[in-house]
Amino acid sequence: MGKVSTFLMFQGGQAEEAINFYTSLIRDSAISSISRYGKGESGDEGTVMKAMFSLKGQEFMCIDSNVSHQFNFTPSFSIYIDCDTEQEIRYLYENLAKDGQLLMPLDDYGFSQQFGWVQDRFGVSWQMDLPKE
Known part of the structure; x- marks a missing residue:
């Protein structure tokens, strides 16, 4: 088994805005990598295909979903x-x-x-x- 990561799926192209916001608020935080959808790929061009960031050493992975879902984040997590x-x-x-x-x-x-x-x-x-x- 590889590592276990917290995964956040954003809709509407908000992933990059969210991780920039989070890493600006919390000391000792950073964006490790961002890969974006290119022209003709399955997501909207320029949106986040996969990003890795950390908040005080806790690593997170996130994407911009290219599929519209009937669900979003819940406060239970x-x-x-x-x-x-x-x-x-x-x-x-x-x-x-x-x-x-x-x-x-x-x-x-x-x-x-x-x-x-x-x-x-x-x-x-x-x-x-x-x-x-």
């Missing part, structure tokens, strides 16, 4: 981030929530100092936690 400071959790929460959906407002729910859960504008869900010291 989310990316979970342990934050180091209140400033960091607020920054991530505010930026990821912009033009998205609030699932749990940033607050103290008793199990951590601060916790928030959002679905970003691309449909990907994020849980952010500032653990108790």
Whole structure:
């Protein structure tokens, strides 16, 4: 067996915009590779055939689906981030929530100092936690 990767499938040509957004928000993150559909290939020319990126060392793979699906991301699958400071959790929460959906407002729910859960504008869900010291 090779490695196991988290795979994100975007629709509407949003993959590159999403990974640029994510890697700009989270320190120590990078886009490793992007291959695009060319003219006459099975996807829209210039959209992402396959991209690899990492967020704080966690690797992800993504594509722009060339097939329209009746499904998208669901909040039951989310990316979970342990934050180091209140400033960091607020920054991530505010930026990821912009033009998205609030699932749990940033607050103290008793199990951590601060916790928030959002679905970003691309449909990907994020849980952010500032653990108790």
